[in-house]
Amino acid sequence: MSCARVFETTRAEGRAALVGYLPAGFPDKRGSLDAVRAMVDAGCDAIEVGLPYTDPVIDGPTVQAAAQQALDAGTRIDDVMRTVEAVASTGATAVVMTYWNPVERYGVERFAQELLDAGGAGLITPDLTPDFAPEWIAAADARDLDKIFLVAPSSTDERIAMTTAASRGFVYATAVMGVTGTRTTTSDLAEPLVARARATTDLPIGVGLGVSNGDQAAEIAGFADAVIVGSAFCRAVLDAPDLPSALRGLSTLAEDLAAGVRRG
């Protein structure tokens, strides 16, 4: 299901969408399927399925640890697609968050087709900007897949316009200058960045990097169309002694965040 459908729903309900991130294969291959279902059941509108990669340059220690655990468990691209299917089968939207090299190596066309076949909506590409993405843009456009590119506080207005013009589904605004990880206060860079992006596009704008609780989610939901949470979900699993308590932790966090996006 495409991201556009999610935002039709959330806009009708007058709220922001909640997007939760978890790497495929984390905490292990089977647990990962249960984990994403628990996140959807507890209120995530969409799941960002991470493709674990050996060299994740924009991830902080928490997501690195989660992705490394998934790699150590032998997670492959096929497992990523199975996780996407698990999300899609719940009726929620699944997008894949991936560094570029695994897609390039696997074959851009092949990856895009398998993603489509698994019911995935599109890709978030943290180290691929539209000006270096002709292969992905062609493969996505041929299949109506969502292309979620990132804008940053350091982006020039010109680059924001270029990026939003190339995006489909939504635009990912990175709220802080830094890597992924929870932060105790939300960034004052997020709102101006969302405003600058809005000036260039009608696409929904999602804000990520740093959100860890319902109050922060509510604050961001006040000016963004989606609140994206990653490290806090990974942390909930990493801190749990076993899968049942990990699933409870994910549910508790998702409920808190889901209530937050409804307060915003």
Add this chain to the structure above:
Amino acid sequence: MTTLDPAPGASRFDADEHGWFGEPGLFGGRFIPEALVSALEELTDAWHEAMADPAFIADFEQVQREYAGLPSPLFHARRLSDRVGCRVLLKREDLNHTGAHKIRNVIGQALLTRRMGKQRVIAETGAGQHGVATATAAAYFGLDCTVYMGAVDTRRQALNVARMQLLGAKVVPVDSGSATLKDAINEAMRDWVASVDHTAYLFGTAAGPHPFPSLVRDFVRGTGDEARAQCLEQYGVLPDAIAACVGGGSNAIGLFTAFLDDAEVEIYGFEAAGDGVDTPRHAATIHSGASGVLHGARTYVLQDDEGQTIESHSISAGLDYPGVGPQHAQLAHSGRATYLPVTDAEAMEAFALLARTEGIIPAIESSHAVAGGLRVAERIATEKGPEATVLINLSGRGDKDMGTAIEYFGLGEAETAGEPA
């Protein structure tokens, strides 16, 4: 002697404005988080302006001359020459301040940092040579310095950690991933994403996203510019072949650049083959890798069938890297340069050979160039006779490698072997 090309973009071997070498889309480019794009564009502008500014060039050349001890000599290795049957020349980058070619790069980038008004520099390091060079330049220019180093490497290279600390740098061990050079680069990138408004990333090799491969090349190309002029001046000829070791590839591109347009000069890069390219333990990226994206550029990468980086192995930490600079990928692809593997064993044999025949203890990295260069020299000697010339880049000295040498050759024993009193 001019060490800098004042007009980037002037050669057909240069990258285009997007950082592509050769055919657009093939090698190079800029595959990075959007958050870093503005910093790289700022760096690109500053670099272009600096290279066109005679005052910057004069500063660069003065610091190289008075502080780094450049130009380095071109040395005729007579006993090695006798051995292989033709003239063997060594470009003595091992005599540079801090012991390697790397000082050229950091002086250039530190001057650029100062020009951009930034007060802090960060760097990655494998064996510690680039870290030591960066810490040295930071001390010289009064910049705050943080060096990221794989935790495995901080243990293997404790002496260099101490040198960096003595020079005033903060050394941060990196535990993530394989805890080696590639992970140190990842961690430096993470720092930079968060600190980019006041921090410059002094990248240690001619790899990474545009403009680093070209920018680093401009700062290290003095090696080849000097060597070419010295060879002509001292011997009246160009070399028949030149050779350098290739990890990321900065010393190699430093040597090669001046000779790229000399079609009669054969160009050889020697990659670390570790236990052998038929084993899983090597770092022969061009020989055994596949095209992919690592650390911001499309180049050859040691990777599995799903694009996960495969850990490299070499006895030489400076060549122990699963990627390679994109210009080398292009030079290999186009056939202008030839890249061949040299094993740990071959490199260590050359390490000992150079010590005994010429009284020079080379870096183990450079020993790969010596081993490969001598192979080339033996062939050229049989083809062209004793007047032929092979020029090898001796990119660094081996003081840092004595621990490895002691272990490899079992050297400590002789101390107690009953020498006469």
